[in-house]
Amino acid sequence: MAKTLDLVPVGEWGFFTLPRPMVIAGPCSAETEEQVLETARELAARGIHVFRAGIWKPRTHPGSFEGVGTTGLKWLRRVKEETGMKVCTEVASEKHVYECLKYGIDLLWVGARTTANPFLMQEIADALRDTDIPVLVKNPVNPDLDLWIGALERLNQAGVRKLGVIHRGFSTSEPIAYRNAPGWQIAVELRTRYPSLPFFADPSHMGGKREYLLEISQKAMDLGLEGLMIESHCSPDCALSDAKQQLTPPALLTLLESLLIREKDSGDREYREGIDQLRAQIDILDENLLYLLHSRMEVSRKIGAYKRDHNVAILQTGRWDALLSAMKEKGRKYGLSESAIEGIFNAIHDESVRVQNDVLSK
Numbered sequence: 001m002a003k004t005l006d007l008v009p010v011g012e013w014g015f016f017t018l019p020r021p022m023v024i025a026g027p028c029s030a031e032t033e034e035q036v037l038e039t040a041r042e043l044a045a046r047g048i049h050v051f052r053a054g055i056w057k058p059r060t061h062p063g064s065f066e067g068v069g070t071t072g073l074k075w076l077r078r079v080k081e082e083t084g085m086k087v088c089t090e091v092a093s094e095k096h097v098y099e100c101l102k103y104g105i106d107l108l109w110v111g112a113r114t115t116a117n118p119f120l121m122q123e124i125a126d127a128l129r130d131t132d133i134p135v136l137v138k139n140p141v142n143p144d145l146d147l148w149i150g151a152l153e154r155l156n157q158a159g160v161r162k163l164g165v166i167h168r169g170f171s172t173s174e175p176i177a178y179r180n181a182p183g184w185q186i187a188v189e190l191r192t193r194y195p196s197l198p199f200f201a202d203p204s205h206m207g208g209k210r211e212y213l214l215e216i217s218q219k220a221m222d223l224g225l226e227g228l229m230i231e232s233h234c235s236p237d238c239a240l241s242d243a244k245q246q247l248t249p250p251a252l253l254t255l256l257e258s259l260l261i262r263e264k265d266s267g268d269r270e271y272r273e274g275i276d277q278l279r280a281q282i283d284i285l286d287e288n289l290l291y292l293l294h295s296r297m298e299v300s301r302k303i304g305a306y307k308r309d310h311n312v313a314i315l316q317t318g319r320w321d322a323l324l325s326a327m328k329e330k331g332r333k334y335g336l337s338e339s340a341i342e343g344i345f346n347a348i349h350d351e352s353v354r355v356q357n358d359v360l361s362k
């Protein structure tokens with residue numbers, strides 16, 4: 001059972017203006033003082049209040065641009081002084097945290113590779129003790145919800161109460177169009193467990209290409225997430241890292257203006273009555289599903305007893321594989337996705353095996 005998190009509501013951080021989305025924008029990496037200031041000015045002129053830039057860059061291969069280091073913090077301080085924007089950067093060690101605190105950085109984020117490492121997370125959490133700086137934690141590179149939650153718990157236990165998350169998708173060996181697999185169900189699960197945790201999506205690292213940024217941002221808004229972190233560069237094609245996924249500030253504004261922001265709820269009486277009726281139908285159908293599952297398990301119990309009396313093993317994978325394929329085929333005709341059928345029927349099968357084993361052990 002997950003522990004609760006002690007959080008300061010994002011509305012009290014003094015960072016973001018509502019309505020949604022709360023936006024963090026800026027280049028993947030700080031490259032030169034001119035590039036940082038030019039991008040910041042262009043973003044500030046378009047109403048962006050929170051500026052991002054990576055100073056220490058986690059790169060897959062040595063020899064790639066690994067960030068300008070501490071020098072870049074001075075540039076961020078200038079952005080703050082000149083534009084009034086809040087500034088944020090990624091930290092991956094206690095040294096990074098101390099440097100950021102020294103230069104008055106307003107918000108920190110933890111990158112996907114760091115969230116996946118409990119040693120580093122603890123080191124960062126300890127360095128943040130007795131500070132008031134907000135921290136956003138990206139999902140770990142692998143789709144492991146517990147690892148993500150563990151990182152949040154470490155920070156929260158060290159007293160970080162201005163805490164939020166950024167969903168940037170997961171590494172995958174599958175050939176997909178995006179740079180990272182969205183795995184939205186993991187974000188939804190986290191959101192369900194911690195509804196008051198401010199939730200950002202990072203369409204840039206999820207999509208990996210400019211052309212996908214709008215559809216991912218829209219999806220994040222449709223899921224009711226509060227914010228977006230989007231990479232923006234004054235001259236994206238010349239960027240030293242992640243050139244293909246960065247937008248110019250004007251293109252970012254166009255994207256933001258194209259988003260359709262649906263209300264999380266509506267006070268409209270007709271809407272409420274309509275949705276209540278539909279929800280009542282769902283409740284009845286769910287009850288029916290439970291009753292059907294119960295009936296199915298009763299048959300499984302009988303099969304278990306029958307196998308036991310005839311000395312037959314419980315698991316017959318050949319039969320199950322054939323049954324699953326048949327179900328997927330039938331499911332398709334009902335407009336149900338293969339992955340949904342697979343998940344649902346594998347869960348039913350697991351329960352059935354458990355029930356049969358139960359009979360055997362009696």
Ligand code: PEP
Binds near residue numbers: 058090112202205
């Ligand atoms: C970044 O935000 O620049 C970054 C390195 O992201 P991630 O940790 O999601 O790869």
Ligand code: MN
Binds near residue numbers: 028205231241242
């Ligand atoms: Mn990047």
